Amino acid sequence: xxxxxxxxxxYRQDILALDDLTLNIEAGEIFGLLGPNGxxxxxxxxxxxxxxxxxxxxxxxxxxDVVRQxxxxxxxxxxxxxxxxLDKELTAYExxxxxxxxxxxxxxxxxxxxxxxxxxxxxRARHRVREFSGGMQRRLLMLRAIMSRPRVxxxxxxxxxxxxxxxxxxxxxxxxxxxxxxxxxxxxxxIEEAEILCDRVGILNRGRLIALDTPQALTARTGGYTxxxxxxxxxxxxxxxxxxxxNRCALQETQGVTIRRTNLEDVFLKLTGESLAGKTEA
Amino acid sequence: MNWYPIFLRExxxxxxxxxxxxYVVSAFLMPLLYLLAFGLGLGRRVNISGGSYLNYLLxxxxxxxxxxxxxxxVANGLTMGRLYFQxxxxxxxxxxxxxxxxxxxxxxxxxxxxxxSLILLILGVAIxxxxxxxxxxxxxxxxxxxxxxxxxxxxxxxxKSHEDTANFSNFFIMPMAFFSGxxxxxxxxxxxxxxIVTCLPLTHTNHLLRSPFWDLNSLISLGILAAYSLGCxxxxxxxxxxxxx
Numbered sequence: 001x002x003x004x005x006x007x008x009x010x011y012r013q014d015i016l017a018l019d020d021l022t023l024n025i026e027a028g029e030i031f032g033l034l035g036p037n038g039x040x041x042x043x044x045x046x047x048x049x050x051x052x053x054x055x056x057x058x059x060x061x062x063x064x065d066v067v068r069q070x071x072x073x074x075x076x077x078x079x080x081x082x083x084x085x086l087d088k089e090l091t092a093y094e095x096x097x098x099x100x101x102x103x104x105x106x107x108x109x110x111x112x113x114x115x116x117x118x119x120x121x122x123x124r125a126r127h128r129v130r131e132f133s134g135g136m137q138r139r140l141l142m143l144r145a146i147m148s149r150p151r152v153x154x155x156x157x158x159x160x161x162x163x164x165x166x167x168x169x170x171x172x173x174x175x176x177x178x179x180x181x182x183x184x185x186x187x188x189x190x191i192e193e194a195e196i197l198c199d200r201v202g203i204l205n206r207g208r209l210i211a212l213d214t215p216q217a218l219t220a221r222t223g224g225y226t227x228x229x230x231x232x233x234x235x236x237x238x239x240x241x242x243x244x245x246x247n248r249c250a251l252q253e254t255q256g257v258t259i260r261r262t263n264l265e266d267v268f269l270k271l272t273g274e275s276l277a278g279k280t281e282a
Numbered sequence: 283m284n285w286y287p288i289f290l291r292e293x294x295x296x297x298x299x300x301x302x303x304x305y306v307v308s309a310f311l312m313p314l315l316y317l318l319a320f321g322l323g324l325g326r327r328v329n330i331s332g333g334s335y336l337n338y339l340l341x342x343x344x345x346x347x348x349x350x351x352x353x354x355x356v357a358n359g360l361t362m363g364r365l366y367f368q369x370x371x372x373x374x375x376x377x378x379x380x381x382x383x384x385x386x387x388x389x390x391x392x393x394x395x396x397x398x399s400l401i402l403l404i405l406g407v408a409i410x411x412x413x414x415x416x417x418x419x420x421x422x423x424x425x426x427x428x429x430x431x432x433x434x435x436x437x438x439x440x441x442k443s444h445e446d447t448a449n450f451s452n453f454f455i456m457p458m459a460f461f462s463g464x465x466x467x468x469x470x471x472x473x474x475x476x477x478i479v480t481c482l483p484l485t486h487t488n489h490l491l492r493s494p495f496w497d498l499n500s501l502i503s504l505g506i507l508a509a510y511s512l513g514c515x516x517x518x519x520x521x522x523x524x525x526x527x
Contacts, residue, residue, distance in 0.1 A: 046527060049375050050374060050375060051371055051374055051375065051525075051526070051527050052526045052527040053526045071377050071379075074375060074376060074377040075377045077375070079375050081368065081371065083368045085367060085368040085369050085371060085372060086369075087291065087294075087295065087367075087369060089295055089298045089299070090291075090294055090295065090298070094294055097290075098287050098290060098291045098294075099287075099372065099376075101284075101286065101287035101290065102284070102287040102288075102372070102373070102376040102378055103376055103377065104284065104377075
């Protein structure tokens with residue numbers, strides 16, 4: 001569905017936001033892009049949705065080139081950006097109305113009602129968006145993105161800054177999109193979000209794809225268990241294959257030892273020597 | 283061309299802001315102050331080209347106010363929408379053409395410009411000023427709004443910050459408002475300045491609003507306004523079409 005071929009993006013002379021990225025995203029999957037801030041996740045979404053042009057390489061969505069056939073591409077996509085870009089002075093209804101007219105959505109009025117009901121926002125339809133909580137704004141943003149029944153949905157950090165309860169409700173909504181057959185490209189730096197939602201995960205670091213597989217395969221390859229310990233005030237990590245090995249490993253340590261299942265954060269740590277939050281570890 | 287949703291959004295936001303006093307003050311109070319201060323202060327004593335000063339001043343203020351309102355809302359809205367609220371990105375990611383985006387913005391600028399003109403017109407008539415209201419007057423006023431709304435799109439697309447739009451306004455729009463024959467005839471200026479001022483579009487709007495007749499001079503002025511408008515529109519569409527972050 002999305003074919004990315006040797007894509008690079010250079011800002012000014014010195015900043016390489018994407019470095020020769022090649023990636024295929026299948027129809028109907030939820031694909032997660034994981035990586036620290038500045039890894040190139042948002043840049044990739046901006047290129048695929050026509051906000052910025054790549055320096056090199058090509059990308060197609062359903063066979064349409066994102067640079068040369070932007071109109072065809074824009075008819076197929078929906079975007080929920082990282083920054084909530086709703087018109088906060090307008091009501092929820094007005095926000096959906098304008099977006100629907102922009103995308104020439106048929107039977108607009110009933111589609112808006114349908115979406116407001118799906119998002120449990122019907123009784124707030126005539127309220128200004130500025131009065132909404134963060135979770136409600138995110139929900140409205142996502143409903144707006146699926147309004148034109150897109151075949152591909154881009155969700156850039158869809159749950160950033162929300163409390164866990166609200167986050168779970170949005171996850172349900174995203175799973176619903178998948179059930180409707182929509183291909184979802186999602187960026188996140190929440191490990192749990194990637195593990196729970198995504199069929200496959202690509203890990204980006206400094207514009208390069210450093211790992212690509214299902215979350216289970218990625219953690220299994222790193223080693224099923226992680227032993228975390230403290231040596232002279234610094235955190236160290238050992239990745240081992242099974243519980244027994246983990247126990248043996250833990251016995252050799254003296255301070256602050258934890259044994260746990262490996263998660264995607266550990267995968268990133270092993271591959272880069274850095275944590276997703278960005279600070280260097282051993 | 284699907285320009286209407288863009289227009290609709292701008293007008294809905296405009297409507298909301300109209301209800302907030304700060305916006306009304308900044309947009310409408312200034313020309314009103316000029317009208318009252320100069321018009322009532324000088325209006326009864328000073329005569330220009332055989333008529334009262336108030337009669338001279340009112341068309342100039344209408345030209346100025348329509349220019350400022352058509353320009354400012356579009357330029358500021360676009361700069362803020364593009365750089366801070368990222369609402370402009372919604373247009374770019376939608377299947378609408380660059381011309382539709384520009385025309386939607388420009389149409390909303392025309393409405394705002396005409397609305398401010400209307401308020402001045404009503405006020406001016408109320409305090410006893412005669413105007414030549416005919417088709418040429420309306421045409422010139424509309425083209426003037428179109429031109430400065432399109433200029434607003436160009437500046438809004440090029441600005442790297444809110445200060446950029448303010449600077450363009452301070453160094454280009456405001457001087458033009460004062461020197462293009464709004465408050466006094468350009469014939470009273472030094473020769474070199476007269477030549478420069480004759481090249482500015484607002485001078486021609488002023489000329490047309492004061493003598494809206496279908497003669498050669500008016501047609502030349504209208505032609506100059508139309509040429510400026512086409513230039514700004516073409517540039518605006520080019521900038522939106524080649525938008526890349």
